[in-house]
Amino acid sequence: MAVIEAAELRRTYRTTTGTIRRRRLDVEAVRGISFEVAEGELFGLLGPNGAGKTTTIKMLITLLVPSGGSARVLGFDVVRQAREVRRRVGYVFGGDRGVYERLSALDNLRYFAELYGVPGREQKPRIAELLELVGLTGREKERVEGYSRGMRQRLHIARGLLHDPPVVFFDEPTIGLDPVGARELRGTIASLREAGKTILLTTHYMFEADQLCDRIAVIAKGKIVAEGTPRDLKRSVADLTVLEIEAFGASAEAIERIRRAPGVTAVAVEERDHAQVLHVSSPRGTELAQQLLGELDGGTRVGRVVTREPTLEDAYVALVTEE
Amino acid sequence: MAVLRLIWAGWRFHVKSLTLSGFFLLTSSVQPILFATMAYFMFRAGSSEQSLLYVALGSGLMGIWSSTLFGSGGAISWQRWQGTLEVSIAAPAPFVLVLIPITLATATIGLYSLTATLLWGKLFFDVPFEIAHPLLFALSIPATILGLGMLGLVLAASFILYRNANALSNLLEFPVWLVTGLLVPLSLFPGWVRPISWVLAPTWGVRAIRDSALGEGAPLAAIGMCLALAACYFVIGTVLIGHFERLARERATLSLT
Secondary structure (H helix, E strand, O other), X not given: OOOEEEXXXXXXXXXXXXXXXXXXXXXXXXXXXEEEEOOOOXXXXXXXXXXXXXXXXXXHOOOOOOOEEEEEEOOEEOOOOHHHHHHHEEEEEOOOOOOOOOOEHHHHHHXXXXXXXXXXXXXXXXXXXXXXXXXXXXXXOOEHHHOOHHHHHHHHHHXXXXXXXXXXXEEOOOXXXXXXXXXXXXXXXXXXXHOOOEEEEEEOOHHHHHHHOOEEEEEEOOEEEEEEOHHHHHHOOOOEEXXXXXXXXXXXXXXXXXXXXXXXXXXXEEEEOOEEEEEEEEEOOOOOHXXXXXXXXXXXXXXXXXXXXXXXXXXXXXXXXXX | OHHHHHHHHHHHHHHHHHHOOXXXXXXXXXXXXXXXXXXXXXXXXXXXXXXXXXXXXXXXXXXXXXXXXXXXXXXXXXXXXXXXXXXXXXXXXXXXXXXXXXXXXXXXXOHHHHHHHHHHHHHHHOOOOOXXXXXXXXXXXXXXXXXXXXXXXXXXXXXXXXXXXXXXXXHHHHHHHHHOOOOOOHHHOOOOHHHHHHOOHHHHHHHXXXXXXXXXXXXXXXXXXXXXXXXXXXXXXXXXXXXXXXXXXXXXXXXXX
């Protein structure tokens, strides 16, 4: 039996525009997505900002009622059996928020242990164990407002695991962390998976999904556009080649011309110091370098130009930029 | 037992959190002192010493009401802002049991107002602090806190659903001070105000505290009314919060994003 099941899940937000003449708008954040996560699996929802990842997680952990479709966690319906779901899931999100800053980590954990129904006699050893797991032992009596972002994030993880949930949802947990902090956090997530937890992770970092996830669903504009193992997704772009162009001062118009050039399937732009690196995907065997360099404006200086094999990131870019 | 444990732990947590908030503490102690000072001068002009204690206790209760009103609404808004509202709702504990300790804690913090106004009156206006029925006075305080805290629970329900419900708290501060007799005696108001005052816990809270302190009226009956209203507010609050929590999950108003 799948631990997490989503079937044709939909969510529409109602919003308004205008100041005087206000108009109601319905925004479809999630447009009928279906997937399953097996027991002990680490499943990644990968997509750009606004793709619908957080909305999906919030429906699965009962914070949002779906506008359509259904979802079950450990067999419990997320709408009708919300309390049963809440008892069995942990929720960790990225960023600074979600903890009481004026109080200490210990105060926070004791309070949330009560909210999550951890029996009194189990609280002390459980909190000590989690502080050890996330590396906050010795700092637990300090006020959270003095914590670094990485420490807060580790406190989030401890909070999310207080009731030892079999299913844990991580919503962009490494966002804003420095590279060392992010690597430590990925290590913690990997150790939870080894401990047998079923994990759903959202991220827009390709390498993170590649490193951690057993399976990935790529989500774009509220729809799942691809699903499989990282290897499957890489295979989907095996017939492509990527041209990397290092440019200094390429205009938005020039990049748009390249994107529309015949033979180009996707373009990703990476800002690197003073340069832009354009990653241009095209079918294997096509020779586009001269043509694309011609699309750049006269004043644009061009640095390194290389052709390379596609990576998972290229597969991702190709998937999320498809119309 | 688990429910009482949760309420007790939550109450201690939120009292500690609010006490560490300089802004909340300052407003809940300075504002009532200012009002009390004005009221002392007004009453001193034409009344007896006993009236000054009457004023001091009324001003303290004004502070408890302000603290409950802003605290209950502010706590929800603040929790929404700091991202703890979603985390609390995602917990398996019924949300009403998450909220009760918060509204009780904000009412409890109002005790700083009562203490501040009584000390202020004693130090600068020679207000006599002699309690006629100490035991009833000691009972009337927690009964009032409970009554106001539960009224805060009913108000807090609206703050879950509406992000800008703080405007409501601004509207409710002065009228409740007036119609519950915290500022001036209820006998000064037209008859149609009475039924409104009867269903508001501060009316009975201030009556219980004043009557037990001044040795007048029937403080025990007022304490009973306070507790009965607290029970009614609890039932109304529980129903509203269950309903509004569901609506908030449908309308996506639990978070800022």
